[in-house]
Amino acid sequence: MIIRRSLGLTLGTLFILASAQGTWAATATEQLKSAIDRVLATVDNPTLRGDGKVPERRVAVRKIANEVFDFREVALRSLGRYWQPLSEAQRTEFVGLFGDLLERCYTSKIELYGGEKIMYTGERVDGHLATVSTKIITKNGAEVPADYRFVIRGDRWMIYDISIEGISLVSNYRTQFNRIIQTGGYNSLVEKMRSKHTQFTEEDARKTGVK
Secondary structure, three states, rough: OOOHHHHHHHHHHHHHOOOOOOOOOHHHHHHHHHHHHHHHHHHHHHOOOOOHHHHHHHHHHHHHHHHOOOOHHHHHHHHHHHOOOHHHHHHHHHHHHHHHHEEEEEEEEHOOOOEEEEEEEEEEOOOOOOEEEEEEEEOOOOOEEEEEEEEEEEEEEEEEEEEOOOOOOOHHHHHHHHHHHHOOOHHHHHHHHHHHHHHHHHHHHHHHHOO
């Protein structure tokens, strides 16, 4: 339960990271810390809260998510060997569906934030890759380690994976995707993701009273 809640909070937090465009920190750690500080302020912003603000929140969150996550890299690594045979059109669709799934599954978790502390415990850089290690300190004093994995894109560090207590987001999805593809093929996976997208859209419409 702690792992699931921490992963949700971590991902949800990161989906609202990049409100400081053009002021990216020199290191991955500095960038991450600065961004998370702004996230916590955003969580308390009353103008973005409530079901009535779903459309505005979705647009704002997705825009910012695109600036901090390398969704194409996340998708590539999550599909593994099934990525290579895809056409560019298929890849584009998959990245969009997967990004939407991640955003909608985890952004709601930011509202679970209850004053947990985040400690930045180290940074490792290996060429164009970097890992920032942190610890989430829960209210009862438990320490939950979280590693953020970055790849350099131009002058920005972009997140392509998060590991909570050794459980990788990418590896977790790769296992799920492999199981579905091996059973019903790639098209079966995409249909499930399209169905989920439609479900989320209908839920948003109900919340805002849009028919």
